[in-house]
Amino acid sequence: MPGDARLRAIAHAWSVSLARERRMAQNTVAAYERDLRQFLTHLDARLGTPTIPALVALKPRDVRAFMAARRADAVGGRSLMRALAGLRSFAKYLEREGHGTVAALGAVRAPKVARRLPRPLPIAAARALTEASLRMDEDRAPWVLMRDAAVLALLYGAGLRISEALGLARRDAPLPGTDAVTVTGKGAKERMVPVLPLVADAVAAYLAACPHPLPSEGPLFVGARGGPLSPRIIQYVVARARGALGLPDSATPHALRHSFASHLLARQGELRAIQELLGHASLSTTQLYTKVDAARLMSAFDATHPRAGRTTAPIPPRA
The missing domain is CATH 1.10.443.10 (Intergrase catalytic core)
Structure with missing residues (x-):
């Protein structure tokens, strides 16, 4: 995962907390980890090695650029909504552990997604x-x-x-x-x-x-x-x-x-x-x-x- 050693260690601790404290399903934890890894990879390519201070200093436009890049890769609205939820979860963990507030993530609206109706069988x-x-x-x-x-x-x-x-x-x-x-x-x-x-x-x-x-x-x-x-x-x-x-x-x-x-x-x-x-x-x-x-x-x-x-x-x- 991109980022300095401190950020990677905190990301690992966050992942563990999702499974142990919040009791999230294994598939959900894996999806959140993947979304964070893709976000940090995007920041690494645009802004250099991600660090905690760099995340705290992010602007809303940086988050929107990531969402736009994912949309350009044909990622659907539901996946984008989940990605933003995962990133916000990580940001809350950072704040809870006293590492600062990633305000940019709260300033970006989640994409609107029409809820698909269940399709029962006869x-x-x-x-x-x-x-x-x-x-x-x-x-x-x-x-x-x-x-x-x-x-x-x-x-x-x-x-x-x-x-x-x-x-x-x-x-x-x-x-x-x-x-x-x-x-x-x-x-x-x-x-x-x-x-x-x-x-x-x-x-x-x-x-x-x-x-x-x-x-x-x-x-x-x-x-x-x-x-x-x-x-x-x-x-x-x-x-x-x-x-x-x-x-x-x-x-x-x-x-x-x-x-x-x-x-x-x-x-x-x-x-x-x-x-x-x-x-x-x-x-x-x-x-x-x-x-x-x-x-x-x-x-x-x-x-x-x-x-x-x-x-x-x-x-x-x-x-």
Whole structure:
């Protein structure tokens, strides 16, 4: 990482604090580290070796120049917004540790980014993805097909993130007779999620067929050789299945979580309860599903109402 030895040491301490104190996800910490490294590389090329006094002395135009350079490299608005958030996090750490205030970062506005709406699957497609029978013609061990079906059942039937499902330990397996499972979400926050009988049955079928020993403290879901299951395997499974079902590229493992929320809302699920089930920190995130539901209603209206989307001549007034 560019910068003098003191700055590099503080950057390392900041990175450690993100993981240990703020309990940020590993991917988020890695992204923040990358954004800071790119910023310091940019400053190194324009202003010379970055130092803490040099950061404190930065002008807003220096930060805007970095953002413009990233935009010129075809970096999207969401990535720029995250980069600015990461740099501000580092600046707050500097100030907290008594190294001065990087005022320039607070004077630059974050780029406006339209929030993308979740893209849930139709109910029939979501159900099909969670059935092992869909892939019985594949040259894969039956227990592997059952494992994949159990993971996908947790994503759709319990609304889990893929990291939450694969993070379950064997001792926490939601089996028949279990009403709920406790999962660890973002920020190491735990929440309890109800377990449907079909989901518990899928997990039980996988455990009965799994040929590998599964220690109580070890992962519930394992790969072909018995090690922790990689999210990429589940992503690959869904990619093959969506080809068989004729689904769009938006049909991903995370789309099953979106489908869980959207289908609950469509059946009069209470928004605050859905927020708690999903583990959203803010209700505004969950409220995106109300926009999805409204968009679906309008689409159905346009497709079925006899006057929708038509242009007709005005009816003349009666004489």
